[in-house]
Amino acid sequence: MNPDFQTLTRDNIVAFIADIFDRRGGEEYLGEPVTMAQHMLQGATIAEQNGMPEEIIVGALLHDIGHFTSEFGTYHPDDTEDRHHEDAGAEVLERFFPSVITDCCRYHVAAKRYLCATRPEYFNRLSAASAHTLELQGGPMSAKEVAAFEANPNLKEIIQVRYLDEAGKRPDMDTPGFDHFAPMVQRMVDRHLGEG
Numbered sequence: 001m002n003p004d005f006q007t008l009t010r011d012n013i014v015a016f017i018a019d020i021f022d023r024r025g026g027e028e029y030l031g032e033p034v035t036m037a038q039h040m041l042q043g044a045t046i047a048e049q050n051g052m053p054e055e056i057i058v059g060a061l062l063h064d065i066g067h068f069t070s071e072f073g074t075y076h077p078d079d080t081e082d083r084h085h086e087d088a089g090a091e092v093l094e095r096f097f098p099s100v101i102t103d104c105c106r107y108h109v110a111a112k113r114y115l116c117a118t119r120p121e122y123f124n125r126l127s128a129a130s131a132h133t134l135e136l137q138g139g140p141m142s143a144k145e146v147a148a149f150e151a152n153p154n155l156k157e158i159i160q161v162r163y164l165d166e167a168g169k170r171p172d173m174d175t176p177g178f179d180h181f182a183p184m185v186q187r188m189v190d191r192h193l194g195e196g
């Protein structure tokens with residue numbers, strides 16, 4: 001069952017996301033030793049343990065939310081093409097979250113292509129599955145793409161979340177559940193939309 005996307009508000013968006021984690025989080029993260037929920041919770045937990053700002057913690061927590069594209073299937077009834085998962089996620093988030101969060105989601109695949117082009121040692125951090133999809137996603141960026149990417153004001157955060165994306169693939173890590181992060185996510189929504 002898809003919830004009616006249009007009924008999402010600042011008061012139920014966090015519950016909507018929590019519900020996705022709950023119902024869909026156990027799904028396999030293709031080729032990785034963790035589920036989708038473990039992957040996103042690991043990134044957020046590592047960020048929190050390292051004292052990173054809330055933007056990074058929440059960015060890591062939500063960066064792959066678009067993997068559950070069917071949850072957002074009613075959003076664009078006229079779509080004829082499959083959308084990229086990172087765009088689907090960002091479209092949901094942009095109504096409620098600041099651009100730094102949506103950019104961490106929208107550009108996490110681009111960030112991999114960027115880092116592979118600009119930091120030669122970065123490629124070695126990629127899991128086998130991620131190295132494989134790199135080719136499908138266009139391979140390392142060209143110099144022109146790199147220059148365009150560097151113009152994004154949220155570049156630093158996008159890259160930090162990308163490193164957490166790589167880090168959050170541990171078969172043996174304990175993390176708190178989504179509930180632990182929910183108040184932080186709500187705070188971010190409220191701050192973005194204004195307290196009123």
Ligand SMILES: [Fe+2]
Nearest residue numbers: 039063064165
């Ligand atoms: Fe990811």
